[in-house]
Amino acid sequence: MELFDGLKDNIGGKKVRIVFPEPTDIRVLGAAVRLKSDNLVEPILIGNIDKIKEVAGTRGLSIDNLEIIDPENYAGFDNMVASFIERRKGKATEDQARTILKDENYFGTMLVFMDLADGLVSGAVHSTGDTIRPALQIIKTKPGVSRTSGAFLMVGNRDSEKYIFSDCAININPDAQALAEIAVESAKTAEIFGIDPKVALLSFSTKGSAKSEEVTKVAEATKIAQELAPELAIDGELQFDASYVPSVAQQKAPDSKVAGSANVFVFPEIQSGNIGYKIAQRLGGFQAIGPILQGLNRPISDLSRGCNEEDVYKLSIITASQALQEK
């Protein structure tokens, strides 16, 4: 069965409500129309109806059966302002809240927070910061998780060839505790896709072959992650070849249960993570689906601005799957 067929079977007909704050981007609108006609999600488009219709017209798309909410004339706006002020606990005045909530990402995130929607997909147009800041401020992390992080599902030519790469998107230089949490959350993300997680915390060193602060951080994070989730297969610090290639693992880390067969790769900081996933995508030909935000109370997903319509379609299916997983 194709990877996404199982996810589609799961969410089909369940009317999971997904907010799209960027419907005047044709990639987003095209995906929303397909998701509705495939009966996979109930899209909620945020914006001005005339502008959305104009974009739909360029591709002959029908949007008559899609829900559209314009923050400029939303009947529940006063309620939303009050809820935002309460959530931000003194960090926004009423005037500031009224201005902030005209921003489509803040508005859409509040719909999710207020349970008027189940998840949100944005970021085809907005930067990652602008897409996820509302979620960090309003949705916040689950109990026991201090930092949200961004994972990619990397899919190769064969459907069985699937891996998780993280954090490629959010935490610029996580400390050992945050890196350990990222490793544990990434294992949970792997399970959504039927991957039996074997988690490698990556470095330029394998089991003490090099000494530096950076290596110590990864070794410490490994220890913390193993304590946080003793039931999971987690190991580090490992170089990528030792984590992935059995013969190299045999030489560099012969006692490791993860080395040589890892399928969840945790990068030590965002530079290597973001560069690493884009190399696998652009040179290696892998599909990169994400970033899938991990550790938030509700599913909010951030696209890469380089995405295509298929990426929006697939990330929306994942977001809806996360929403159902939580119900």
Ligand SMILES: CC(C)(COP(=O)(O)OP(=O)(O)OC[C@H]1O[C@@H](n2cnc3c(N)ncnc32)[C@H](O)[C@@H]1OP(=O)(O)O)[C@@H](O)C(=O)NCCC(=O)NCCS
């Ligand atoms: C994610 C990012 C935008 C947050 O930066 P920021 O808005 O300056 O964050 P701040 O430190 O001002 O924090 C804003 C709020 O988010 C929270 N926050 C910040 N990072 C967080 C994280 N990783 N997890 C959970 N909450 C977080 C803060 O606690 C704060 O909450 P509060 O306002 O309720 O106190 C920033 O870390 C960033 O730019 N990361 C890289 C993004 C990127 O360019 N990725 C590459 C492309 S995908």
Ligand SMILES: CC(=O)OP(=O)(O)O
């Ligand atoms: C995930 C990512 O790198 O996003 P963008 O390409 O939009 O910066």
